[in-house]
Amino acid sequence: MSTVHKVAAVQFEPIMFEKERNVARLLELCEQAAAAGARLIVTPEMGTTGYCWFDRAEVAPFVETIPGPTTNRFASLARKHDCYIVVGMPEVDDDNIYFNTAVLIGPDGIVGRHRKTHPYISEPKWAAAGDLHNQVFDTPIGRIALLICMDIHFVETARLMALGGADVICHISNWLAERTPAPYWISRAFENGCYVIESNRWGLERTVQFSGGSCVIAPDGQVTAVLDKGDGVLMSEINLDAARARRVLGERVFAQRRPELYPELLTDTFSWNPRDFFGLYGHEPWLAGKASRVSVAQFAPADDVSQNLQKISMLAREASAEGAELVVFPELALTGLADPSGAAQAVPGSATDSLGELAEDLDLYLVCGLAERDGDLVYNSACLVTPDGDISVYRKTHLTTDERSWATPGDGWTVVDTPIGRIGLLIGHDASFPEAGRVLALRGCDLVACPAAIKGRFSSSHPGTQVEQPKPIPTGPDPLHWHHFRVRAGENNLFFAFANVVDPDRGYPGLSGVFGPDTFAFPRREAIAAGGAGLATALVDTTNLDSVYPTNVVRRKDLVSMRMPHSYRGLVKVVANNY
Numbered sequence: 187m188s189t190v191h192k193v194a195a196v197q198f199e200p201i202m203f204e205k206e207r208n209v210a211r212l213l214e215l216c217e218q219a220a221a222a223g224a225r226l227i228v229t230p231e232m233g234t235t236g237y238c239w240f241d242r243a244e245v246a247p248f249v250e251t252i253p254g255p256t257t258n259r260f261a262s263l264a265r266k267h268d269c270y271i272v273v274g275m276p277e278v279d280d281d282n283i284y285f286n287t288a289v290l291i292g293p294d295g296i297v298g299r300h301r302k303t304h305p306y307i308s309e310p311k312w313a314a315a316g317d318l319h320n321q322v323f324d325t326p327i328g329r330i331a332l333l334i335c336m337d338i339h340f341v342e343t344a345r346l347m348a349l350g351g352a353d354v355i356c357h358i359s360n361w362l363a364e365r366t367p368a369p370y371w372i373s374r375a376f377e378n379g380c381y382v383i384e385s386n387r388w389g390l391e392r393t394v395q396f397s398g399g400s401c402v403i404a405p406d407g408q409v410t411a412v413l414d415k416g417d418g419v420l421m422s423e424i425n426l427d428a429a430r431a432r433r434v435l436g437e438r439v440f441a442q443r444r445p446e447l448y449p450e451l452l453t454d455t456f457s458w459n460p461r462d463f464f465g466l467y468g469h470e471p472w473l474a475g476k477a478s479r480v481s482v483a484q485f486a487p488a489d490d491v492s493q494n495l496q497k498i499s500m501l502a503r504e505a506s507a508e509g510a511e512l513v514v515f516p517e518l519a520l521t522g523l524a525d526p527s528g529a530a531q532a533v534p535g536s537a538t539d540s541l542g543e544l545a546e547d548l549d550l551y552l553v554c555g556l557a558e559r560d561g562d563l564v565y566n567s568a569c570l571v572t573p574d575g576d577i578s579v580y581r582k583t584h585l586t587t588d589e590r591s592w593a594t595p596g597d598g599w600t601v602v603d604t605p606i607g608r609i610g611l612l613i614g615h616d617a618s619f620p621e622a623g624r625v626l627a628l629r630g631c632d633l634v635a636c637p638a639a640i641k642g643r644f645s646s647s648h649p650g651t652q653v654e655q656p657k658p659i660p661t662g663p664d665p666l667h668w669h670h671f672r673v674r675a676g677e678n679n680l681f682f683a684f685a686n687v688v689d690p691d692r693g694y695p696g697l698s699g700v701f702g703p704d705t706f707a708f709p710r711r712e713a714i715a716a717g718g719a720g721l722a723t724a725l726v727d728t729t730n731l732d733s734v735y736p737t738n739v740v741r742r743k744d745l746v747s748m749r750m751p752h753s754y755r756g757l758v759k760v761v762a763n764n765y
Contacts, residue, residue, distance in 0.1 A: 189426040191327045193226040193381075195356075197400040198417040199389030199544070200237035205248050207645045209234050209256055212478050213263060213416075219419045222268035226325045226424075228647035230387040230400075231274040231302075231335050233285060233356040238392040239276075242284060242312045249278040252289050253296050261506070265293045265561045268479075270325060270369070272332060272385070274358045277301070286313045288332040288358050290323055298323045300332035303750055304340060310700045319753040320346040328426050335359035338374055339745055341390050341620035341677055343450065348378035349440070353429040359386045361704050363659060365651045366399025367409050370705075373673040376407035377620055378433040379439065382425045388415055388653060398653050405429050407646065407668070415652045422536045424666040434618050435642040437586055444583055445758045447598070448621045452754050456747040459735055464630045470603065472630060475741070477726030478606045480633070480681070481505035481513045484698040485719035486689035489522045490530060498554065501721060510724050512606055514685040516698075517555035517639040518566070519613045523687070526557035527592040528566045535580055538569055545571045551604055555613060555637035557593075566593045566603035568611050568637050570602050578602045584619050599625060603615075607632030607728035607740075614638040617674055617684070621757065624746075627678035632740050634678075636671070638686040641693035644670040644760035658708045666714060669697065676705030679743040690720060702753065703740040 196215045200208040212229050219227045234256055239245040250256055252275075254390065260271050270292045273456040277287035277299070284300040286309055301316025302309070320343065323330045331354070333348035338344060338357055347355055355375075361368055366386060375382040388398030401412040402422035404579065432440045455463060465471030483501040487494050498515055505513045520537055521529035531537040547553045551572055558567035558579065566582040566589055575621065581596025582589070600611045610626030610633070617636050626634055648667030655661050657676060676684035680703050688696030699722055702711030713724035731737040 191225045191424055193383055193422055193424050194222070194224035194225045195383055195385045195400040195402060195413070195420040196227060196229040197385060197388060197398060197413050197420065198233070199387060200233050200236045202238065202391065202681060205235050206523055207499065208236070209259065211402045213259060215259070215417070215419055216263055216271055219421070220263065220269050222419070222421055224269060224421060226270045226330070226354070226383070228272045228356045228358060228385040229274060230385045231360045232276065233273065233387065234275040235396070236391055237360045237387070238308065238394055239312055245276055245284065245312050248274045249284055252277050252299055253483060257291055257296060257596060258290055258582060260291045261295050261625070264291050270297070270327060270330070272358060273354045275336065283314050284312055285316055288334050288356070290330060290332060291753050292325060297325060300334065302334035302337060302581060303343070304336040304748055306336040307359055309697060320350060320756065321640050321674070322347055322350040324354045328424070331355045333357045335361060338370055338750070340749055341624055342749065342757060344374040344378055344755050345620060346754065348380050349756055351539065352380055353426050354381040354424055357382055357384050359384065361397050362394055364397065365648050365661060365664070366397040367401045367403065367412055368399070369668040369673050372403055372407050372409065372668045373670050375403040375405060376670060377434060377618065379405045379434055380429045381405060386525045387576050395653070401650065409559050431745065435640065435644070437618065438614065439618055442584055443619065443621070445760055447583060448625065448758050450625050450628050451621060452751045453628060454749065454751050455591065455630065456743050460630065460741060460743065461734065461736055472608060473603055473605060475607055475730060475738070476605055477725060477727045477729055478511045479509045479723055480513050480683055480726045481508065481510040481698050481721045481723040482683050482685040482698040482700055482715065483513055483721050484514050484686055484688045484692070484696045485516065487516065487519050487522045489524045491521055491531070491537055494520050494522060495537070499544055502544055502548055502552065505591070505721055505723065506550055508721070510550065510723055511552040512553070514635045514683045515552070515554040515637060516687045517637040518557060519554050519637065520556035523639060523721055526566065527564050530557035530559035532568060533558050534577055535569065538571065538577055541569065541571045542575045542577065545573050546575065549573045551606065553611065553635040553637060563594045564592055565596060566613060570609065570611060570635070572604070580613065582613040584616045586615050601626065601629050601631060601661055606726065610634045612636045614640055617671060623674050623678050627680055627743060627746050631680055633681040633683060633726060635683045639694060640686055650673065660708060669699065672701040672705060672712065675701035675703055677745060679703045679745055680738050681740065697720055700726070
């Protein structure tokens with residue numbers, strides 16, 4: 187059986203109140219794709235009707251049952267060409283409840299459907315939240331999952347579908363407010379090692395400018411084909427073998443997951459007023475928050491602890507001169523990359539004593555990676571050292587294949603309250619697992635400090651778009667349009683301080699940065715390090731207006747509060763598979 191299949195993303199501009207025109211145009215474009223050999227054809231969210239409805243009364247003349255007249259027409263086309271088609275439409279069920287729905291139609295009729303689980307802004311005026319969660323449909327051309335627009339903001343949705351064996355996620359959307367292909371789309375393909383076929387509408391509807399940019403994204407995050415603006419059919423191929431390898435930067439991430447560390451993913455800590463929740467019973471309340479400057483330092487660690495301490499001291503002093511209060515250094519920055527076990531240090535010990543003296547001298551908080559020796563065991567660890575000498579240790583929980591030859595995995599998370607904010611620690615490969623950042627967000631972290639030594643490609647450029655956007659949304663070229671660890675910040679509404687090794691000759695690209703909590707805020711609240719060794723420094727603001735409910739997104743965490751943890755049990759189950 188072939189594992190390579192032609193696929194197509196359809197992009198077009200539906201017109202409200204002209205349903206027949208929209209359906210006819212969609213059928214025409216799907217016919218064009220099928221005639222060109224596409225076995226899977228994906229069309230936009232609400233493509234049969236348009237999107238910006240005021241309320242139930244206005245959309246009522248256009249809703250349909252599934253199956254129904256519209257799906258029957260697409261089923262005839264699918265039967266004629268032996269293909270599969272994803273159609274976005276407003277659905278009505280037997281109880282007269284309306285849903286924003288994606289339906290998968292094959293040669294034999296309806297295969298399955300997904301009802302949008304996270305309705306966006308205006309949709310709750312007419313649509314209920316979907317009740318069909320995390321399904322994967324097995325077909326002769328692969329295992330297919332469906333998501334609709336806002337759903338893809340939530341790491342849990344795509345993750346559960348990938349755990350369910352999805353080869354391809356068909357994401358239909360009415361995406362707006364940024365250049366596309368959107369970084370969220372790319373990260374969901376990249377972190378799950380699967381394809382994303384993106385069908386987005388374009389055009390202006392009721393003052394809303396939609397972004398176009400329909401595309402096909404490969405499991406390594408490469409955008410294999412894209413259509414920037416206008417009606418059209420975009421053709422590409424998927425290879426099921428590439429998806430079923432489930433590799434992220436060469437690592438077998440699904441085999442390396444730690445479900446025993448993820449039970450908090452089923453909790454809903456931001457469903458109550460988070461200011462009250464995190465101060466409940468007077469236990470570990472947030473500090474008030476403040477505006478601070480935070481730096482990440484990137485360099486190539488030497489194979490000598492004393493040389494690394496000198497480099498750390500130099501960069502810390504530079505950061506202090508720039509007004510930084512926290513500096514994050516790379517993974518294994520203290521002990522080096524060549525022989526971590528041989529260079530491993532006790533904590534506390536002479537090396538961390540030196541870090542403590544530096545922190546006290548400069549009145550700085552320091553986060554630094556090192557190999558830690560504890561008796562007969564060695565850990566890939568990070569220390570957070572305070573100006574008054576306290577040391578908090580985090581031991582890396584998600585080890586790469588190479589690290590398993592010398593390191594023992596840690597068995598828990600580390601969260602530290604400082605005047606800067608509540609800080610959580612991750613190390614390098616940990617951040618490839620969306621579950622890890624989410625747990626720290628649920629604990630109320632304002633900032634995640636992530637020392638890293640990550641090789642490979644986790645960022646890509648954008649040539650610019652012809653879609654005109656309202657200011658201040660940028661439309662021009664961007665060399666760092668997608669940065670995977672910027673997405674980690676935005677999806678969790680926290681600051682992400684990512685300090686990576688820079689050593690291009692050995693495959694370490696650097697690209698360290700301090701990324702802000704809202705990826706749709708332009709200009710972006712971030713700083714990214716230039717090509718070589720050096721610093722990137724950004725303002726980190728955890729303050730609030732004097733109100734009962736948090737006014738700062740990093741404390742309010744809108745995206746975290748909209749999660750649906752009642753459907754996440756699969757995240758904590760050990761999945762038996764061949765990944």
